[in-house]
Amino acid sequence: MKRIGAIGALVFVLALAGCGAQNAVTVNRDITTGIADAGSVAGNAEQLYQAGSIKQTAGNRQLINGLGNAYNVARESWIVVLNAEAAYNTAQTTQITACVPGAAAATCSSATAAATTARTQLTAAQVDMNAKVTAMAQQTAAVQALAPASK
Amino acid sequence: MSPELLALLESLISAGAQILTAQKNKSASTVGTDIQLANQVVLGILQKNAEIAGLTIDWNDPAAVAAYVQSLGAFVPIPDPAAPPAV
Numbered sequence: 001m002k003r004i005g006a007i008g009a010l011v012f013v014l015a016l017a018g019c020g021a022q023n024a025v026t027v028n029r030d031i032t033t034g035i036a037d038a039g040s041v042a043g044n045a046e047q048l049y050q051a052g053s054i055k056q057t058a059g060n061r062q063l064i065n066g067l068g069n070a071y072n073v074a075r076e077s078w079i080v081v082l083n084a085e086a087a088y089n090t091a092q093t094t095q096i097t098a099c100v101p102g103a104a105a106a107t108c109s110s111a112t113a114a115a116t117t118a119r120t121q122l123t124a125a126q127v128d129m130n131a132k133v134t135a136m137a138q139q140t141a142a143v144q145a146l147a148p149a150s151k
Numbered sequence: 152m153s154p155e156l157l158a159l160l161e162s163l164i165s166a167g168a169q170i171l172t173a174q175k176n177k178s179a180s181t182v183g184t185d186i187q188l189a190n191q192v193v194l195g196i197l198q199k200n201a202e203i204a205g206l207t208i209d210w211n212d213p214a215a216v217a218a219y220v221q222s223l224g225a226f227v228p229i230p231d232p233a234a235p236p237a238v
Contacts, residue, residue: 024210024211025210025211026210028210028211028213028216029203029210032203032216032219032220033199033200033203035220035223036199036203036220036223037196037199037200039199039223039224039226040195040196040198040199041195041196042226043195043226044195046226046227046229049229050229058231061229061231064229065228065229068226068227068228069226069228071226072225072226075220075223075225078220079217079220079221082213082214082216082217082220083213083214083217085213086212086213086214086217089213
């Protein structure tokens, strides 16, 4: 139940990423914190493993590396989303300027098309990140499921 | 902190503890060590959360957030000791 709850919580947070600007601060901070914490867990475990505090077995190494790899993938996809969001914000600003009353229709049309493209790219990046961060949560669940069997 | 984030953190902390206790042939005498190790992982998360809470970046600015996420750095996998050395 806890595993399902954690994955559901992540999906909920990620769904918020597509909401309005009033949630942007909380969503950006929460997703960053979740990913950073996964990296902290993996990094800490790696240090303890290298120091010999965690038994140096192939199974433990693979568990730690699996979580670390999931963190890497999720972190990269989050950066892609943030860059796409920045590009969309810029395109929107350009569109507002280009489409003021009295502006040339062609200029406005071009800026609108660019903003639409940027929005499409942002949405695609969010969908991709959703899948990858959910995979990170599932990797966490896999660690939880494997650990009792390896004791 | 939102309930959703708390649930996520709970899962991550539990995962960290599970990693640290995933040791074969563990005897009862190692339980205290496991608790100490798990505490170190939890402490690492708390320190990371405190670091993020103390950031002065504008969370509404995706470029600023991206710069911080980039600064977190990538996880470097533990090498397989049985693998042949890189050329």
